[in-house]
Amino acid sequence: VGAYRDVAIKMAPYIKSGTIITDVGSVKMAAIDALQDFIPDHAYLLPGHPIAGTENSGPEAGFAELFQDRWWLLTPLENTPQDSVEKLKTLYTGFGSKIGIMPPEHHDRVLAMTSHLPHLIAYSIVDTCVKLEASMQQEVIAFSASGFRDFTRIAASDPTMWRDIFLNNRDAVLDGLQNFIDDLTILQTAIKQGDGDTLFDVFTRTRAVRRSIIDQRQHVPEEAKKN
Amino acid sequence: VGAYRDVAIKMAPYIKSGTIITDVGSVKMAAIDALQDFIPDHAYLLPGHPIAGTENSGPEAGFAELFQDRWWLLTPLENTPQDSVEKLKTLYTGFGSKIGIMPPEHHDRVLAMTSHLPHLIAYSIVDTCVKLEASMQQEVIAFSASGFRDFTRIAASDPTMWRDIFLNNRDAVLDGLQNFIDDLTILQTAIKQGDGDTLFDVFTRTRAVRRSIIDQRQHVPEEAKKN
Numbered sequence: 001v002g003a004y005r006d007v008a009i010k011m012a013p014y015i016k017s018g019t020i021i022t023d024v025g026s027v028k029m030a031a032i033d034a035l036q037d038f039i040p041d042h043a044y045l046l047p048g049h050p051i052a053g054t055e056n057s058g059p060e061a062g063f064a065e066l067f068q069d070r071w072w073l074l075t076p077l078e079n080t081p082q083d084s085v086e087k088l089k090t091l092y093t094g095f096g097s098k099i100g101i102m103p104p105e106h107h108d109r110v111l112a113m114t115s116h117l118p119h120l121i122a123y124s125i126v127d128t129c130v131k132l133e134a135s136m137q138q139e140v141i142a143f144s145a146s147g148f149r150d151f152t153r154i155a156a157s158d159p160t161m162w163r164d165i166f167l168n169n170r171d172a173v174l175d176g177l178q179n180f181i182d183d184l185t186i187l188q189t190a191i192k193q194g195d196g197d198t199l200f201d202v203f204t205r206t207r208a209v210r211r212s213i214i215d216q217r218q219h220v221p222e223e224a225k226k227n
Numbered sequence: 228v229g230a231y232r233d234v235a236i237k238m239a240p241y242i243k244s245g246t247i248i249t250d251v252g253s254v255k256m257a258a259i260d261a262l263q264d265f266i267p268d269h270a271y272l273l274p275g276h277p278i279a280g281t282e283n284s285g286p287e288a289g290f291a292e293l294f295q296d297r298w299w300l301l302t303p304l305e306n307t308p309q310d311s312v313e314k315l316k317t318l319y320t321g322f323g324s325k326i327g328i329m330p331p332e333h334h335d336r337v338l339a340m341t342s343h344l345p346h347l348i349a350y351s352i353v354d355t356c357v358k359l360e361a362s363m364q365q366e367v368i369a370f371s372a373s374g375f376r377d378f379t380r381i382a383a384s385d386p387t388m389w390r391d392i393f394l395n396n397r398d399a400v401l402d403g404l405q406n407f408i409d410d411l412t413i414l415q416t417a418i419k420q421g422d423g424d425t426l427f428d429v430f431t432r433t434r435a436v437r438r439s440i441i442d443q444r445q446h447v448p449e450e451a452k453k454n
Contacts, residue, residue: 051370051372055437071369071370073370100369100370102366109363110363110366110367110370111370111372113355113356113359113363113367113375114367114370114371114372114374114375115372115374115375117352117355117374117375118352118372118374118375118377118378119374120411120414121348121352121411122374123414123429123430123433124407124410124411124414124429125344125345125348125407125410126433126436126437127410127429127432127433128340128344128403128406128407128410129340129436130432130433130435130436131406131410132340136336136337136340138443139329139337140337140340140341141436141439141440141443142298142327142443143278143298143300143327143337143338143341144341144440145278145338145341145342145345147341147342147344147345147346147349147381148340148341148342148344148345149440150345150377150381151345152433152436152437152440153437154374154377155430155433155434155436155437156433156434156437156438157430159426159427159430159431159434160427162426162430163423163426163427163430164423166414166418166426167418167421167423167426170418170419170421173418174415174418174419176355177411177415177418179355179358180351180352180355181408181411181412181415183351183352183354183355183358184347184348184351184404184408185408187347187350187351188401188404188408191393191394191397191400191401191404192397192401194394194397196390196391196394199386199389199390199393199394200386200387200390202350202351202354203350203382203384203386203389203390204386205354205357206350206353206354206357206379206382206383207382207383207386208357209353209356209357209368209379209382210282210353210379210380210382210383211383212368213368213371213376213379216365216368216369
């Protein structure tokens with residue numbers, strides 16, 4: 001995301017009339033800020049974001065089914081022609097993707113919660129392990145149970161990409177992070193005070209979210225349909 | 228873990244001479260506290276903990292390969308005879324498990340980091356989602372990317388079991404949690420200040436932990452071998 005402006009400046013002189021300019025970055029407002037001044041009037045900016053990928057990066061990390069059954073979010077600007085939206089829809093549906101359409105600022109708030117904040121937390125807990133004394137760290141690595149092992153996978157993602165995501169979706173990430181720290185402090189206090197009821201209530205209602213994810217795997221939320 | 232004392236009281240009168248009493252709970256110091264007063268002198272307490280399992284619970288969640296290639300940690304007390312350790316080793320090796328032996332208080336500190344703290348964090352971030360306005364929550368569920376989706380799986384674990392783990396491994400969990408909150412605050416400050424270098428450094432060193440986990444998958448750490 002940090003490279004968009006330089007790329008836009010370099011490519012601007014070669015953009016033909018009627019070209020649709022899109023991208024695949026994880027933040028959309030910053031992408032628009034970086035690109036829109038350099039897109040000529042005869043071309044159309046239509047930012048996009050496939051919710052697909054692994055902790056690996058680069059062309060070698062691609063595989064044929066990468067976009068199959070995954071969401072590809074499009075975030076049209078006010079002046080993006082509907083025709084451009086239809087063209088990209090056709091292209092990405094051809095990859096096997098499901099299409100979601102939403103305003104760019106809304107995209108950034110949703111992704112802060114579903115992707116950016118979980119990555120920040122995973123990086124952070126793995127860093128807590130890095131700071132342990134060496135023998136303890138070695139045992140944490142050896143006996144890493146499913147919780148910690150899952151976090152290390154996420155925390156192995158590309159550092160440059162993630163640095164740029166956090167720098168470019170600052171406000172939404174900081175809002176979500178503060179909510180998370182507040183909620184975690186409630187659990188911290190409950191453990192300190194031996195308050196099992198609070199722990200049980202939280203752990204019970206979080207189960208429902210998991211069920212919703214499994215149930216709704218194939219559904220487009222109403223809000224995304226409308227936009 | 229919260230049920231140990233009652234079970235111990237009920238089974239105590241029926242324990243024959245030479246019986247080895249073991250368990251499979253996620254905390255060991257509290258297990259010993261709950262059990263040892265009720266184990267007759269003619270029997271041997273040898274707490275254990277298989278690092279295996281899924282977010283599902285109960286007998287129906289079992290499967291034949293559950294313990295295959297997984298660690299089974301044994302935490303002998305000072306008066307546990309070596310013969311009992313050998314017997315359980317033989318039994319669990321027969322299940323396909325790898326055996327690790329360590330003091331119970333050490334087990335509780337390692338597991339706080341590898342399992343208990345990651346579960347607490349996963350529960351907490353999913354609870355942050357529960358508190359979002361309904362339409363936003365629906366979209367977070369629909370577009371949950373790999374980070375958040377992984378967390379919801381962990382946060383669907385049994386509420387009673389996890390309440391009891393946190394209440395019974397309080398000090399080790401609270402220590403780890405405070406370290407985690409401190410580390411997360413460093414990242415929060417870096418994002419606020421636009422300090423990309425700090426973010427990049429943290430995200431780079433966490434990658435090394437993932438590599439260690441992949442490399443050391445089959446190794447017994449030296450400390451566990453010695454004990």
